Amino acid sequence: MPASKTKRSYHHGDLRHALLEAAWQLVSERGLDALTLREVARKVGVTHAAPYHHFPTREALLDALEDEGFAALRAQMLRVLADLSDPGARLSALGRAYIDFARDAPERVQVMFRRRTAPAREPPAGEDDVFVYLLEAVRTCQVAGVAPAGDAHELALTAWSLVHGFVKLWLEGPLELMPPYDSTRFELLREAVLTDLRTSWRARALAERSALTGK
Amino acid sequence: MPASKTKRSYHHGDLRHALLEAAWQLVSERGLDALTLREVARKVGVTHAAPYHHFPTREALLDALEDEGFAALRAQMLRVLADLSDPGARLSALGRAYIDFARDAPERVQVMFRRRTAPAREPPAGEDDVFVYLLEAVRTCQVAGVAPAGDAHELALTAWSLVHGFVKLWLEGPLELMPPYDSTRFELLREAVLTDLRTSWRARALAERSALTGK
DNA sequence: TGTACATCAGTGAACGCGCGTTCACTGATGTAC
DNA sequence: TGTACATCAGTGAACGCGCGTTCACTGATGTAC
16 A cells, blocks of 8 residues: 555655645745744644755745746736737736736735845746736737837836736735725726726827827 | 033933934845844944833834834925926826835835734824825816816826836836836836826826717 | 932843754665666 | 665754843933922
């Protein structure tokens, strides 16, 4: 009889994976500061020295978590892009995906956008992709006439700032200042912000066209 | 002869103030995690137990820093509001002030929007004010016809999310993804984002008016 | 102006704690023949 | 199929460190009379 689930063999089998999972849980429950290699090992039920066979330092564990985070975001965005074809709807859906991604797992955002004190490492693969997809969605909107002309980079930055700011304000508290406020209002505010962007860009695109034809 | 500047008297004279100043410097140089009461005391040149006469816990020091941060932001906003009268220009200037406030002293943003693990205390006085001023600026824009109709709270949230997101993306790194990127581009991108909002809202307000008169 | 005394704001030693990291070790697993 | 051996992935003890916080203390300052 091979190692069953109940059997605790000397070797864990998939410790690396288990450590990552425990780490997410820890960040989620008690924040980034509470993420220590020792606590993660404890959570998994393994000696505090064991993780060192998989992550040479605490920072390496964080980097691995960050990779997972960006990979998950990237996957979520790809799903959205595959499902929709209307340019405006796609852009809105990308924004919605970003916001929901953060609401559903704030610990990911904490890890992905943590403020580093160590010198920056190579950025995770998914990170560029995220921006590239957004940029492409903006360009498609421009072509379809539902986004204003101009530097797509700048428009993409506006869009990204908008959803990122919404998410951060939500996660870090001050959104409570907007009465009446309760968690059921989340979807409402999210849609308000997304609609605001979409409507505004469409109005501008229209104004640009009529200015052109009117000339 | 009373205590001169060089004389180190037994009593510091203004330790509380000196601790706060050293704390800002510490956060600025080495991040929130490096902020410890012991290190702050060391920086000021005082025993590690001395701060306890002014701040009962580390968290109390952070709360005091946060108060200072919001007070400074509030003051900066008031200055902007006093200087300008054109509604659209005022709103843009508020956004610019917010962004520059963060660029000039990122440590403030770190402290003001830190993620708490402790139960929330009473919010600092300046915090509501900040949102109230923004809200009022949005309403003024609506009256002047340079912002769309609708719930001013929601529009204010859009505006706040936009500048907050820009700031956070800037401080936390991923803005580097937008080539060509260097620090001299900051003003350019800031203006692009602010102009984007202003132009969009004006276009929407115009479209609303012509839809009304055209009916 | 001087004296007695309370209060304030420091000192310095000590506590217990959890952390990251290292190390020699050992049980389990995989491979060559 | 069995055996020898290398490698892998754990264990458990130990290190040094800096932290928050407490405590009895003492020098400096302010106040009443």
